[in-house]
Amino acid sequence: MHAKTKKKRVETAVSAEAKSARALALKIHGWAERPFREVRSSAAIGDYLEANGFTVEYPFKKIPTALRATWGTGKPSIGLLGEYDALPNCGSEEAEWGHG
Numbered sequence: 515m516h517a518k519t520k521k522k523r524v525e526t527a528v529s530a531e532a533k534s535a536r537a538l539a540l541k542i543h544g545w546a547e548r549p550f551r552e553v554r555s556s557a558a559i560g561d562y563l564e565a566n567g568f569t570v571e572y573p574f575k576k577i578p579t580a581l582r583a584t585w586g587t588g589k590p591s592i593g594l595l596g597e598y599d600a601l602p603n604c605g606s607e608e609a610e611w612g613h614g
Contacts, residue, residue: 534562538558541555542558542559542598543613547611550577550579560581563583564583568585569584570583571583600612601613601614
């Protein structure tokens with residue numbers, strides 16, 4: 515498969531998920547859950563990944579709001595780390611939690 519064909523396949527896949535991924539991101543942004551309390555955020559991410567064919571291990575590494583999602587086998591193996599907890603003093607008002 516040529517590089518242009520691969521690029522087009524990736525662009526098509528990303529475009530197909532753009533609306534759903536944006537909606538998920540906006541939900542997580544609105545919840546602004548504190549570290550280790552991201553119950554709604556982690557559940558929403560896990561549900562989204564399961565709906566898209568991933569196997570979700572939840573909780574992961576004894577952290578109640580952490581998860582690991584896997585899809586497929588073999589090489590290459592790609593890992594991503596996502597941080598979705600809110601930060602202090604990043605909300606719309608002083609001393610509110612929000613996302614940076």
